[in-house]
Amino acid sequence: MERFLLIFWILSGWLILSLCLEHQYYFVENKMTWYQAQSYCRQHYTDLATIRNSEDMNHFLDVLSAQSSSDVWIGLYSEINWMWSNELEERNPGYTNWESTDNDPDFISANQFCVCMGDNGRWWDYNCEAKFPFVCYTGTPGGCKFVVINETMSWSEAQRYCRDNFIDLADIGNSTDNQQVQQLVPTGNWAWTGLYREENIYWSDQSSLSFTKWDHISNPIGSRGIICGATSEARLAKWRFLDCYTTRSFVCYRFREQVMRRRVKIKVKSDSSAILTDPNLQNKILRKLQEKLQENAPLKFVQQPDGKIFHKEKEKKRTEL
Structure with a gap:
């Protein structure tokens, strides 16, 4: 030192x-x-x-x-510090699928700190207080399994529900995970994922x-x-x-x-x-x-x-x- x-x-x-x-x-x-x-x-x-x-x-x-x-x-x-809900420390997600690589995340009104997925599989940053369906994950002998919850909740409410009933909100690490979660997103709607950042x-x-x-x-x-x-x-x-x-x-x-x-x-x-x-x-x-x-x-x-x-x-x- x-x-x-x-x-x-x-x-x-x-x-x-x-x-x-x-x-x-x-x-x-x-x-x-x-x-x-x-x-x-x-x-x-x-x-x-x-x-x-x-x-x-x-x-x-x-x-x-x-x-x-x-x-x-x-x-x-x-300071931008994206992290997944199941992580204790911040890290830049290795895989991302933002709606637009040029403009997203777009952080409208400096009030969008949580990430949802559209039915097209693309990601959006959004106001964490908005109420959407959400996707949890749970561990299985064959690996990770995603589960959609069609009840609408804020991001923090969804996080609490997933932790109480499964493991956590969905952690999307690659394109295969992304496709699996996309198939669960209700048509014409968005669903919360586990990606978020602190205000900072x-x-x-x-x-x-x-x-x-x-x-x-x-x-x-x-x-x-x-x-x-x-x-x-x-x-x-x-x-x-x-x-x-x-x-x-x-x-x-x-x-x-x-x-x-x-x-x-x-x-x-x-x-x-x-x-x-x-x-x-x-x-x-x-x-x-x-x-x-x-x-x-x-x-x-x-x-x-x-x-x-x-x-x-x-x-x-x-x-x-």
Whole structure:
């Protein structure tokens, strides 16, 4: 194991103080990827724009309407972590059969986290609260057997039913499984499968996502592992997701009032294979720190004079007695 030195800022103030602070938004016309925009905002302001409530939304829209009608980056992002109901850990399914390889999953209104199958054998991501028939599976001496339940339930209700009466919701590992499940789907309907993902939607500064303003629009995911938030004046600052590596203008924020800051130096251990310059890994570390410190104020890393955040700690020489 290697040890690294990690330096980060904690904006001062406890929960009450941070909620009273007003955000000041700044439009940056330069076009960058979401990650480049995040780095720029953290260096020159506080972070990419966070919108915590309707008052923030009005301030944000005032800035945006005076600058741009095209999509701009904000601080939202979502990690994509598909997994089967019978699994304890996330993994990308090795076999998929989405309705469209270009647009699906389409994540309409940022509210589709469960997967159903149509009677054509194709998969759709859908609102988990919708009620459909569903397919369970059970083990047999000859292998796996699929069973259709024609009663309509939400995805979580269907999961509970399958676990109580069989093994779990259908796990589809290959085209043969897919064909068997397809034959059970009621004609003209959809049926729940066991594929789903956690919400995993975050703000760049790790603020809680207590206020949302999603646009009723498709957010194509495809095979991406991360999608990033954008909005525009044309859609009244309602939010959507885009490919993080497209280049767009963006909006940063900082607090309108002067804020005390605390600099904290800590030591962390990291697997030698971890790529500590990866912005996605850095965001995960920030989330863990936020949980441990129970801070609602934003956290961010600060680059040291050599441009690095992490430094490998020098081993101390032992003095022999």
